Amino acid sequence: MHETHIQAAILCAKADRLQMKIRRGGHDYEGVSYVSQVPFFILDMFNLRSINVSIEDETAWVQAGATLGEVYYRIAEKSNTHAFAAGVCPTVGVGCHLVGGGYGNLMRKYVLSVDKIIDAQLFDVKGRLLDRESMGEDLFWAITGGGASFGVVLAYKIRLVRVPATVTVFRVEKTLEQNAIDIVYRLQQVADKLHEDIFIRMILDVSFPELGLKQTDCIEMSWVESILYWTSFPIGTPVDVLLSRTPQVRTHLKRKSDYLKQPIPKDGLKYIFKRMIELETPLLAFNPYEGRMNEISESAKPFPHRAGNICKIQYATNWDEDGLEAANHYLNLTEMLYGYMTPFVSKFPRAAFLNYRDLDLGINHNG
Structure with missing residues (x-):
């Protein structure tokens, strides 16, 4: 898929009145990218996965179809004292992780992954490609953890964090x-x-x-080796396993x-x-x-x-x-x-984490 295919998909969906489901990288606990009660198609962004890391300014541009494991590996390629404060499971897709306020084992020190988003590229409903400046702060705020489809995010610019070498x-x-x-x-x-x-x-x-x-x-x-440890890979597993897109357990x-x-x-x-x-x-x-x-x-x-x-x-x-x-x-x-x-647990309301998708919640009796 090329970036222009996203624009074409949005315009065609409008013209033909089709619902567009977005598949980024995985995981979706309820599989809502694959089902609908109305005519729909899947915009599969799985191969829009480029990652450009700049250790000099401690940032990276990451396309939404990349996995967290790929991001961690590309950061570790360039520095053993930098990381990104995101999720534990390497096969989670970046776009899905960020859109729902993803967390990880660095959250108590470096807060959430969405707190480290500093820019984004978004195709809006008119097919225009916008960045943070052109979309405005309200829309930028909404796509950094809001979970709703305000557009199709192509890529995020993230702030890296510093970690010990060991x-x-x-x-x-x-x-x-x-x-x-x-x-x-x-x-x-x-x-x-x-x-x-x-x-x-x-x-x-x-x-x-x-x-x-x-x-x-x-x-x-090292920090990148600890990602494998948290995910229960045997000690000594080569870190390039982070590039695999196959979940450990199916x-x-x-x-x-x-x-x-x-x-x-x-x-x-x-x-x-x-x-x-x-x-x-x-x-x-x-x-x-x-x-x-x-x-x-x-x-x-x-x-x-x-x-x-x-x-x-x-x-x-x-x-x-x-x-x-x-x-x-x-x-x-x-x-x-x-x-x-x-x-x-919490009451009035009983709260839940958006990225642990749960279709038991938020269901009314009107279809």
Whole structure:
């Protein structure tokens, strides 16, 4: 595809009254790029993936069809002390990640990926190619996390961040018999208050003694190698695997999300653990907030989940069985866990993360 094809697609869609679905790079939890109740076509931007990194001014122009892994690799090619504050999974598409306010393991120190967008190229409804200056600040604000189709973003100019040449990672596993409830309870008390250099998913440092973290648990590596570690590639995997566009795991899945504003009491955690054991399949992932996230106004970008959130919770269910019966079974399990969590998460409204696309939300009864 060439840039002019985007312009032609927009004009043809208007002329023929067709809905245009945009596919950038992956992932779409609900697959909404591929279905519609009206005549539509897919504008596939998968191959619009050029990445131009300038270490001199610490920026990069990235086309919307590139993946995060490709961006990380191209930055690391030029510098081992620069990074981009974006998502953990390398096969996520840049355009989709940014349009929904994407986050990653640098968010507590460098805030969100959308907070590092400094320019963009956008085809508007008239097929005009606009940059930040020509589109104006209101439209620029909207396309940096707003999630709606205000146009077709061709490319983003992003601000790189500085990282140490060596970072430290660790992974510690604890069971219920090893006081997992006490650990999770304590996590809620401290995860959002730790130094901004620390990002955890149920893992903390010596200020969190219940975890029992030992020096032998810690591994030093470069930032780009840590991306592979977070994505569970074996240590020593060549970093050029970041250029692969094939997800590590291909299964059926359902995702949901919540925000935690008050710690879940121990009795609540015992209740949730008991229900999770009964359900077996759904998992919960806790992603800590605060740090420098507190410094950004909720209106600075169309992403309001800033100060006041301990963490974001992701509900994750995967299954291999094909067929509607299996799908309904696992979807029901996920919905049950989501229901059990209701007393403990944000209320009025019960908030959710836009990029964890969830068609259970925002549905009316008028079609």
